[in-house]
Amino acid sequence: MAATQVSTTPFDGQKPGTSGLRKKVKTFQQPHYLENFVQAIFDTQRGLAGGTLVLGGDGRFYNREAIQTILRMAAANGVARALVGQGGILSTPAASCIIRKYQAQGGIILSASHNPGGPDEDFGIKFNIDAGGPAPESVTNAIFERTASIDRYLISDAGAVDLDAVGEQALDNMQVQVLDPVADYAALMEELFDFNAIHQLFNSGGFRMCFDAMHAVTGPYAVEILENRLGAEPGTVMNGKPLEDFGGGHPDPNLLHAHDLVALTQGAAGLDFGAASDGDGDRNMILGQGFFVTPSDSLAVLAANAHLAPGYKQGIAGVARSMPTSQAADRVAEELGVECFETPTGWKFFGNLLDAGRITLCGEESFGTGSAHVREKDGLWAVLFWLNLLAVKRHSVAEIVREHWRRFGRNFYTRHDYEGVDAAAAGELMDHLRILLPDLPGKRLGALTVEYADDFSYTDPIDGSTAAHQGIRVGFAGGSRIVFRLSGTGTQGATLRVYIERYEPDPALHDQPVQEALAPLIVTARELAQIEARTGRREPDVIT
Numbered sequence: 001m002a003a004t005q006v007s008t009t010p011f012d013g014q015k016p017g018t019s020g021l022r023k024k025v026k027t028f029q030q031p032h033y034l035e036n037f038v039q040a041i042f043d044t045q046r047g048l049a050g051g052t053l054v055l056g057g058d059g060r061f062y063n064r065e066a067i068q069t070i071l072r073m074a075a076a077n078g079v080a081r082a083l084v085g086q087g088g089i090l091s092t093p094a095a096s097c098i099i100r101k102y103q104a105q106g107g108i109i110l111s112a113s114h115n116p117g118g119p120d121e122d123f124g125i126k127f128n129i130d131a132g133g134p135a136p137e138s139v140t141n142a143i144f145e146r147t148a149s150i151d152r153y154l155i156s157d158a159g160a161v162d163l164d165a166v167g168e169q170a171l172d173n174m175q176v177q178v179l180d181p182v183a184d185y186a187a188l189m190e191e192l193f194d195f196n197a198i199h200q201l202f203n204s205g206g207f208r209m210c211f212d213a214m215h216a217v218t219g220p221y222a223v224e225i226l227e228n229r230l231g232a233e234p235g236t237v238m239n240g241k242p243l244e245d246f247g248g249g250h251p252d253p254n255l256l257h258a259h260d261l262v263a264l265t266q267g268a269a270g271l272d273f274g275a276a277s278d279g280d281g282d283r284n285m286i287l288g289q290g291f292f293v294t295p296s297d298s299l300a301v302l303a304a305n306a307h308l309a310p311g312y313k314q315g316i317a318g319v320a321r322s323m324p325t326s327q328a329a330d331r332v333a334e335e336l337g338v339e340c341f342e343t344p345t346g347w348k349f350f351g352n353l354l355d356a357g358r359i360t361l362c363g364e365e366s367f368g369t370g371s372a373h374v375r376e377k378d379g380l381w382a383v384l385f386w387l388n389l390l391a392v393k394r395h396s397v398a399e400i401v402r403e404h405w406r407r408f409g410r411n412f413y414t415r416h417d418y419e420g421v422d423a424a425a426a427g428e429l430m431d432h433l434r435i436l437l438p439d440l441p442g443k444r445l446g447a448l449t450v451e452y453a454d455d456f457s458y459t460d461p462i463d464g465s466t467a468a469h470q471g472i473r474v475g476f477a478g479g480s481r482i483v484f485r486l487s488g489t490g491t492q493g494a495t496l497r498v499y500i501e502r503y504e505p506d507p508a509l510h511d512q513p514v515q516e517a518l519a520p521l522i523v524t525a526r527e528l529a530q531i532e533a534r535t536g537r538r539e540p541d542v543i544t
């Protein structure tokens with residue numbers, strides 16, 4: 001079959017956001033839209049020609065079709081070998097694992113993460129580099145620049161690849177290897193965690209758990225690892241079948257969207273442990289009986305207890321968290337005497353620190369936790385880490401977290417999201433805050449005094465690259481903070497995120513309800529940003 005050169009013209013707005021290019025399916029279905037972006041990857045990532053490309057997605061609507069197109073384009077662009085997940089399925093962390101294990105030159109992952117799927121919903125595409133992680137901004141900028149001048153793409157006119165048959169096939173001169181999407185990832189998990197101890201926890205009577213795969217990509221991974229290898233009761237994994245529309249749900253593991261799971265952990269007969277993962281398997285939510293572990297606390301607890309898991313028994317080199325993530329992990333790093341980094345939102349900012357061995361663990365408030373084992377955040381990894389802790393400590397989730405707070409103090413934390421806000425109004429709200437910044441330090445807002453106020457800017461300590469305008473930080477004496485950011489992952493209007501945090505060292509005050517403990521700061525945040533006046537919203541759409 002021949003490679004055809006197809007003439008095209010650029011589309012506006014193919015700029016990758018926080019994590020790849022995310023748009024409505026209908027946008028991607030326009031003739032040449034997907035092809036232009038993919039060709040921009042091949043035109044700028046020269047190592048792919050003659051090299052190995054990993055390809056897979058979260059199984060959402062349009063996944064299979066996009067994979068066939070990308071395979072035909074890869075062949076036409078001279079890729080020597082494509083490693084594809086069976087059925088077109090690869091979770092984001094599994095794709096990262098496979099890129100690293102097979103020393104591929106890069107990977108294309110198809111996902112809009114936790115955003116809903118279906119013909120009228122969202123689709124996404126991201127490029128991961130040879131280290132296995134999301135492309136850094138230098139790469140995404142180069143891809144974006146190329147999309148602005150693209151005038152042709154290359155595509156083979158060969159027929160479809162059988163995505164369901166594990167094994168080798170040829171597509172023109174390119175070898176296509178369809179892989180079991182779970183095997184390599186599961187083997188890596190066995191190296192990191194004490195599977196015997198977790199097996200005993202599951203089979204010594206009394207321990208009850210549920211994992212909600214939310215009809216997204218982690219279903220097959222969770223069934224294989226939790227039920228088949230670790231001996232959890234069949235049915236432990238709920239909503240385990242990946243569906244193109246995630247069963248009509250919103251595959252976002254938080255208290256709102258994983259409400260069925262949350263309900264199972266409530267009350268005297270509630271489960272001991274509940275966990276969920278998102279569309280592409282990189283996010284996680286951890287629940288105990290009647291207890292929600294904030295992602296920020298989860299990172300801090302894992303950092304403090306990492307030595308209990310075999311893969312981390314030597315201790316950790318350092319920790320990093322995204323700027324809006326609570327400062328709980330900083331206190332752990334300080335006590336362990338290891339480095340702690342504050343990076344902009346986006347997993348890509350952890351890559352250099354992981355590659356350089358400066359950090360072992362990293363995490364984000366947006367339900368992401370991970371380590372140097374791959375270069376993506378990893379939902380099931382976090383769940384297994386918690387199970388390993390529970391198996392070793394034989395304490396409940398709540399006891400482990402409360403003990404952590406007693407030792408380090410508690411960072412009360414919440415995020416308020418205002419979704420689908422008019423984009424211009426949201427931009428003006430941020431501009432208004434920027435104007436206020438110089439006058440804030442020293443001012444009293446409510447009962448607190450502002451210590452610093454800035455528009456967060458980050459200089460990567462490894463390559464010196466800088467990222468500016470990464471969110472407004474207002475820090476108060478005593479460690480409280482308010483952070484304002486606009487999301488970089490939405491596909492409609494703007495999403496304003498307000499992150500609120502208060503440090504409380506006194507254990508006698510650790511049991512207050514979170515929203516109550518933060519109420520004065522919440523009022524301060526709303527007033528400072530003039531949220532209601534500027535957006536027309538009295539209350540946030542989602543509180544986590």
Ligand code: G16
Pocket residue numbers: 018019112113114278282283322345346347348364366368486487488489490497
């Ligand atoms: C992505 C990024 C994360 C980021 C999150 C939220 O996660 O990989 O690093 O924290 O989006 O970003 P934003 O606040 O800009 O919406 P995912 O799971 O959507 O790929």
